[in-house]
Amino acid sequence: xxxxxxxxxxxxxxxxxxxxKYNLAPQSGNSNLFFFYQPTPTSINTxxxxxxxxKLLGRGTAPALDNSVxxxxxxxxxxxxxxxxxxxxATGQHHGVVEMGGLGQSNRIVYRWVAPAGFTELLDxxxxxxxxxxxxxxxxxxxxxxxDNSGYAWFAINPSTGQLxxxxxxxxxxxxxxxxxxxxxSSVLVARLLNDAHSVLINGVKYSESKSIVADAxxxxxxxxxxxxRESFNPCGGGAIPQSSIEMVTLANHSxxxxxxxxxxxxxxxxxxxxxxxxxTWIYTLQGKPVSQIGFVNTPWMYxxxxx
Numbered sequence: 001x002x003x004x005x006x007x008x009x010x011x012x013x014x015x016x017x018x019x020x021k022y023n024l025a026p027q028s029g030n031s032n033l034f035f036f037y038q039p040t041p042t043s044i045n046t047x048x049x050x051x052x053x054x055k056l057l058g059r060g061t062a063p064a065l066d067n068s069v070x071x072x073x074x075x076x077x078x079x080x081x082x083x084x085x086x087x088x089x090a091t092g093q094h095h096g097v098v099e100m101g102g103l104g105q106s107n108r109i110v111y112r113w114v115a116p117a118g119f120t121e122l123l124d125x126x127x128x129x130x131x132x133x134x135x136x137x138x139x140x141x142x143x144x145x146x147x148d149n150s151g152y153a154w155f156a157i158n159p160s161t162g163q164l165x166x167x168x169x170x171x172x173x174x175x176x177x178x179x180x181x182x183x184x185x186s187s188v189l190v191a192r193l194l195n196d197a198h199s200v201l202i203n204g205v206k207y208s209e210s211k212s213i214v215a216d217a218x219x220x221x222x223x224x225x226x227x228x229x230r231e232s233f234n235p236c237g238g239g240a241i242p243q244s245s246i247e248m249v250t251l252a253n254h255s256x257x258x259x260x261x262x263x264x265x266x267x268x269x270x271x272x273x274x275x276x277x278x279x280x281t282w283i284y285t286l287q288g289k290p291v292s293q294i295g296f297v298n299t300p301w302m303y304x305x306x307x308x
Contacts (some may be wrong), residue, residue, distance in 0.1 A: 032057060032077035038064065049077055049103055058103035070122040072131065078103045079159065081110065081131050083123050094120045094138060098131065100159060110162045119151060129179035130156035130165070171195045176226070178219045188223045188251065202226050205254055207247065215244075222270040225250055225286060229264040246275065248286055259288035265303055274303060 037046040045062040062080055065071055071082040079102030086096040095114040098121075101107040113121045115135060124134040135153040153169035156177065168174045171194045178188040191201045197213040199206050212230035219226050228247035246259040262275040268283050272291060275284055281295025281303045295303045 036062070047080060047101070060101045060103060060105075061107065062101055063099075072123045072126040074102070074126050074159070075128060079105075081123060081126065081159065083113070083121055083133065085120050093117045096121065098123070098133065098157060100131075110159060111157050111164060116151065124154065124174070125177075126159075127177050127179070129167075129177040130158050132167075132174070132177065133157055133164075134174070135169075167191075172201060175200070175214075175217045176219050178223045188219045188226070190217045190219060190226055192217070200228055202249060203251065207249060207256060209247065212245065216264065218264075218267060220267050220270050224252065224270065227264055227267065227273055228256075246273070246288075248288075257287070259284070262288065276303075 033050045035048045035050070037048070038044070042064050044064055047060045047062050049057040049059065051057055057078065060080075062071065062082060063069055063084070065082075069082050069084050071080065073080045079100060081098060081100040083098045084096045085094055087094045093114065093116065095112070097109045098111040098113065099107055100110045110131070111133075113133070115121050115138075118138055119135050120138045122134050122136055123131060125132040133155045135151065135155075137151065152173065154167045154174035156165045156167055156179075157163070158165075167177060167189060168191045172191040173194055174190075175192050176188070176190040189201075189203055192214050193199045193201065193206075196208070198210055199208040200214045200217050201207075202217070207228065209230060212232055214228060215231045216229040217226050226249045228249060230245050230247055232243040244261065244263040246262050246264050247256050248259060249256040259275075262277055262284070265274040265276060265281065268274050272283050272285060274281065274294070276282075276295065278297075280293055280297045282293050283291045285291060
């Protein structure tokens with residue numbers, strides 16, 4: 001049977017053209033790519049994992065993704081996990097499971113959860129710290145401006161042992177985590193304060209600026225720095241044109257410098273960032289010195305991210 005006649009239910013090794021033809025949605029997974037294929041809205045997903053050179057690494061399955069299922073992939077893209085609310089229509093206490101699948105492994109339950117009344121548990125990412133699970137009010141969505149309910153909490157699940165570690169709760173909102181591969185302990189933990197929009201906690205150390213609010217705070221890949229994106233206004237409000245700056249924090253000595261008038265896009269390795277300014281999008285040093293322009297003003301092309 002020729003490639004053009006391949007039945008929709010069969011997934012071999014999709015190229016970019018085949019992925020488009022068979023309606024496979026590519027997702028990044030560090031150095032690998034993985035694809036979903038779901039013939040009908042209620043059928044299970046076939047997962048295909050490719051290297052960035054197009055080599056088929058393997059395939060697996062995941063459940064149908066409905067409103068009771070949230071899904072995340074591992075940093076390498078070779079494992080994936082999902083949480084299922086087994087009581088999606090309950091009016092009281094919800095409970096469910098976190099399941100995991102991957103290349104060369106059967107789908108299995110790694111954690112069973114029971115949420116407080118009125119809450120449920122969703123997956124919020126998968127980092128080297130572990131599978132990140134978030135406790136959130138049932139029904140959502142999140143309020144504009146953040147999380148105004150102290151019942152929110154974030155946890156890390158060790159994918160190997162199923163051990164649960166609480167990361168932040170109460171008046172803290174998780175922004176970023178970075179830890180050892182396969183562990184449930186974090187070497188870098190970044191949180192926004194719900195009762196103080198001007199402050200960010202980095203490994204328990206508070207950094208505040210009274211004239212700006214914390215919008216984001218990603219950690220460098222090596223865990224040595226945190227780039228705190230600050231805005232001069234509430235993003236849920238309006239008003240004047242926002243003024244952005246980046247507070248570059250060095251964790252070894254808690255020093256920090258402000259890079260004015262830069263809008264953070266992402267990290268570019270360990271020692272450079274991508275940020276936009278009035279002159280376009282550039283790669284900058286940690287001290288804010290422009291290195292190379294990668295995006296121009298008045299162009300339809302926009303920077304989307306870095307491939308490992």
